[in-house]
Amino acid sequence: MEQQEKFEYILRLGDNSLILGQRLGEWCGHGPALEEDIALTNISLDLIGQARSFLDYAGKVEGNGRDEDQLAFFRDVRQYRNVILLEQPNGHFGDTIARQFLYDHYSFLLYSELMKSADEQLVAIAAKSIKEVTYHRRHSSEWMIRLGDGTEESKVKIQESLNYLWNYSGEMLTPDSLDKKALAAGIGVDLEKIAKHWHANVADVLAQATLDLPESGWMHSGGKKGVHSEHLGFLLAEMQHIPRSYPDAKW
Amino acid sequence: MSKKNWPLFEVFIRSRQGLSHKHVGSLHATDAEMAIENARDVYTRRQEGESIWVVPASEITASSPDEKDSMYDPANDKIYRHPTFYDLPDELKHM
Numbered sequence: 560m561e562q563q564e565k566f567e568y569i570l571r572l573g574d575n576s577l578i579l580g581q582r583l584g585e586w587c588g589h590g591p592a593l594e595e596d597i598a599l600t601n602i603s604l605d606l607i608g609q610a611r612s613f614l615d616y617a618g619k620v621e622g623n624g625r626d627e628d629q630l631a632f633f634r635d636v637r638q639y640r641n642v643i644l645l646e647q648p649n650g651h652f653g654d655t656i657a658r659q660f661l662y663d664h665y666s667f668l669l670y671s672e673l674m675k676s677a678d679e680q681l682v683a684i685a686a687k688s689i690k691e692v693t694y695h696r697r698h699s700s701e702w703m704i705r706l707g708d709g710t711e712e713s714k715v716k717i718q719e720s721l722n723y724l725w726n727y728s729g730e731m732l733t734p735d736s737l738d739k740k741a742l743a744a745g746i747g748v749d750l751e752k753i754a755k756h757w758h759a760n761v762a763d764v765l766a767q768a769t770l771d772l773p774e775s776g777w778m779h780s781g782g783k784k785g786v787h788s789e790h791l792g793f794l795l796a797e798m799q800h801i802p803r804s805y806p807d808a809k810w
Numbered sequence: 811m812s813k814k815n816w817p818l819f820e821v822f823i824r825s826r827q828g829l830s831h832k833h834v835g836s837l838h839a840t841d842a843e844m845a846i847e848n849a850r851d852v853y854t855r856r857q858e859g860e861s862i863w864v865v866p867a868s869e870i871t872a873s874s875p876d877e878k879d880s881m882y883d884p885a886n887d888k889i890y891r892h893p894t895f896y897d898l899p900d901e902l903k904h905m
Contacts, residue, residue: 593852594839597852598851698847701843705840705844
């Protein structure tokens with residue numbers, strides 16, 4: 560595997576954390592209850608911390624002197640490598656929880672597998688992150704159960720959120736050529752194996768939540784190759800505005 | 811949005827092994843399990859704890875401030891009940 564390909568692979572990991580972290584940060588001051596406001600922004604901070612580790616490492620692998628800030632704030636939409644699911648707008652609380660639920664079950668399995676990588680740095684980041692995402696997964700799963708098995712209104716709403724976002728879940732679980740190369744090189748994870756466990760775990764929680772497992776049909780994809788939905792540009796505009804206006808600004 | 815609040819829970823946190831759980835505040839949660847999670851986020855973000863208890867606030871029975879005199883004053887003049895005459899070795903912490 561060439562350095563450039565390895566760089567791309569690590570970017571995918573970092574961009575997933577960064578974009579979801581930025582999205583969750585939008586809840587700051589807007590949570591449905593103070594406790595949940597703090598929970599969502601805590602998770603956001605965990606994700607941004609993971610993104611920093613990955614992007615810092617990606618910059619070193621690339622070898623062009625770009626640091627984590629340059630990668631986060633000075634790339635445009637087409638250079639971002641996160642899956643499309645994570646840039647989808649927060650919507651209402653149920654939409655955010657459903658998106659989080661689909662991703663948390665993936666990221667837990669991802670980091671479990673990444674801890675077996677041949678790359679020591681990725682192992683270290685995964686070992687640190689797995690504790691965080693274990694909690695994230697618990698948080699979003701408990702909410703799925705409470706909203707699904709809650710009131711009539713909450714059940715209808717969370718089922719709608721789940722059905723809508725389900726069509727975005729395939730991209731992170733389906734290996735493309737780069738994923739396969741990374742796996743063959745011993746660096747990356749086996750997405751087919753992860754997908755199998757993911758489906759079982761997700762189905763288990765949905766059964767507890769008395770929700771219907773959505774049917775898997777056509778899936779959105781493209782983010783891993785830099786082809787995004789219309790939402791990412793707006794997110795980046797907000798996130799990158801200050802560093803781009805004042806490129807050398809220091810705190 | 812519904813104006814009805816989630817039930818209130820009182821939160822107790824043990825900051826280190828050997829110490830007792832201490833009341834740190836309260837929060838709202840849908841149920842006890844979620845209260846533990848909320849307490850983790852609200853009260854242990856800066857490594858304050860290693861064990862959490864939550865108790866429904868409605869389950870707490872408190873003494874009445876009106877009974878202060880009869881409850882506590884009689885202990886005031888019984889100095890022999892206080893272990894103030896012993897020298898404790900320095901190794902004994904958290905007494």
